[in-house]
Amino acid sequence: MAPRHPNARLRALAQEAGWSGAALARAVNRAGAEIGLTLRYDRTSVAHWMGGTRPLAAVAAVVAETLARQLGRPLHLADVGFAPAPTASDEGPTPRTALHDLTELDTVQPRTRPYRLAAPTPVSLSAPGSAHGTTGAATERVTVSHTRAAQDMLRTFTTVDSAFGGGHSRAALTGFLRSSVAGWLAAPAAPKARRELLLVSSALACLAGSMCFDEHRQGVAQGYYQAATLLAAEADDPTGQAAALRGLSVQAQALGHREHALELAEAASALRTRLPTWLAAAVTGQLAVAAAARGERRRALTVLQRSAELLGRSEGAGDYHRAAHEDHESEVLSALGDRAGAVAALRRSLQLRPPEERRTRAVGAARLGELLLDGGALEQACTAWHAFLDDYPLLRSARADRAVRTLRSRLRPFHSTAAGRGLLGRVQQVCVQA
Structure with a gap:
């Protein structure tokens, strides 16, 4: 067996980041969860890496990305002592x-x-x-x-x-x-x-x-x-670039990277004068969501109104319609602490949602159930979750699967109530048949 050599690069980067071994392990576990990796590393694991042990390739990439986020600059595997230096073709x-x-x-x-x-x-x-x-x-x-x-x-x-x-x-x-x-x-x-x-x-x-x-x-x-x-x-083509930037912003928002989500939404919104009106409304709506998540209340509400005005001037083309805008309004109001307003907007969105948009409708119904339960409305929450389960069997969506797990977790304390017991029983039945 070839002798292992201490990983001085990894140790130096952790010190530069101001992280102990335990802190680095926790950050790696969180970043791994974003891509579906269940990691349970601790300071002992990091000590092994610094001692020369290399983690699996997928984990090594997560370690490099975790340190890159903390230090604010891209890092390759070679930079953290896990791989040979990248070739020129890796860069651009x-x-x-x-x-x-x-x-x-x-x-x-x-x-x-x-x-x-x-x-x-x-x-x-x-x-x-x-x-x-x-x-x-x-x-x-x-x-x-x-x-x-x-x-x-x-x-x-x-x-x-x-x-x-x-x-x-x-x-x-x-x-x-x-x-x-x-x-x-x-x-x-x-x-x-x-x-x-x-x-x-x-x-x-x-x-x-x-x-x-x-x-x-x-x-x-x-x-x-x-x-x-x-x-x-x-x-x-500004249309294609704005659509992709909007997708990147939605993704960053979902993963909890709020500042990054706002930067991406601003980049997409900067193109709005060159976009079809419906897409300008869409990127503006996402900008409102990202601003609200950052606590910028006045800006979020102003931009949301601008999105509504743009949508009103559009000719109905594209994938951004009234239901999508109401969904944006619900996200904005929820982030700003207006649960009742968020529930009302989400209800309108679900009522207006075209029947062919089953996946979005299902995810929205599941989110409505969570909002209603947050407000103490158990029976109404169960009604919303039943609507979600109406659509769920036809879907193959990790987001929908996660919504099922959330439903079970949130309802577990209410398993003895009639509404909770009935819904949990249906969940079990649906999951067995799936």
């Missing part, structure tokens, strides 16, 4: 190679990519350089037929995701990106055909990000969203 992938690498990662090892808070997010609309010809393997010329096929697939995957959750078609979408779209992006094409392909590729990558987010594959989801911004940037 083109849109095509980013898309290719991410689809491979999502297929092979989806849990090894951490959510990177310290990594820079591309927000400039300046083109990062053409992805054309990056692999040299593709010889087929891209035509309008390829773009139409991608657009048809985008419509199909969008419909399935909305109705049944990301788990049903994520693998199919990433497979399509890997087997077809990546090759088309590397093929020769006329300028107009290439731009159209970039537009739909960006939308597909953004949808893949949303599906991975729904499946709690957070590091991979972030990568898809970032690939979408790069593809949109090459096409000089």
